[in-house]
């Protein structure tokens with residue numbers, strides 16, 4: 001077993017550590033995706049609906065999605081700055097869904113992203129990308145980067161049967177040779193490496209550097225800034241049951257406290273309700289900055305009355321999607337960001353459906369190296 005359930009706990013532990021470090025304006029979070037499927041069957045797959053919501057959230061909350069190369073250039077001093085609230089999107093492994101499910105959504109939002117492929121799986125089975133498809137993504141502007149030759153564990157301790165010379169030859173195949181193979185198919189230099197399983201140590205990092213990689217991506221969570229070693233960039237793993245609330249925290253925004261919310265969070269809309277109403281009385285917030293929107297296709301008008309502390313998000317046509325997510329944005333007086341999330345359903349059966357789905361998603365074990373699926 002490669003990814004024990006502990007990984008999820010590790011994320012949560014890392015999240016709480018991160019809160020204290022999130023005040024630096026130029027911290028950049030890298031999101032690590034693997035798969036997006038209409039109905040996820042694997043722990044590393046995010047549902048298509050959740051993925052669309054996550055991208056809408058990034059756009060609505062004003063995050064600036066930048067290419068990983070901008071972050072690496074910034075750390076190296078080749079770039080003066082990054083835009084505020086910069087986020088990087090990475091996709092590991094090279095599954096077909098990167099082309100069918102993810103690329104169209106990312107294109108719609110104009111978000112740059114990078115794909116990390118390993119030659120051993122390319123063209124293998126109906127779920128893997130082929131080289132012509134990878135080349136087509138490259139032509140469409142996607143940055144194609146490296147994920148070793150065979151998705152191997154790279155640390156010597158994972159290969160106790162190899163002597164030093166054999167281990168070095170192994171690293172050269174996994175790191176140097178795979179880089180050349182990918183470059184020969186895309187016609188572009190491979191500059192970055194995603195370490196399979198996030199496995200790395202000083203020897204692996206030195207070998208990656210020797211092979212010519214400018215940056216290496218881990219699976220451990222944390223912010224990246226000018227003091228981060230580019231060969232040890234940290235990422236936030238987006239998995240099947242990652243919630244918007246977890247994404248909010250990972251991206252460093254505070255939780256905007258809402259009181260007396262109607263319809264209640266996780267509640268069901270009644271026939272006569274045409275507005276979401278909540279009280280916001282956090283004195284640290286700039287009242288003029290408070291606004292709300294739905295994540296989906298329902299248009300609604302937002303207003304905030306600083307005297308009554310009342311937020312109103314009102315709509316004329318009944319919300320279209322069965323699950324409605326309202327995002328409430330505010331700036332703190334000290335320049336931070338505070339974000340509230342309220343979710344409600346248009347029927348009891350819709351709420352039951354989503355609850356059952358979330359439950360099923362949280363039970364899928366985490367593993368992402370199978371090359372065959374039912």
Ligand SMILES: [Zn+2]
Pocket residue numbers: 092093147151196197368
């Ligand atoms: Zn991988």
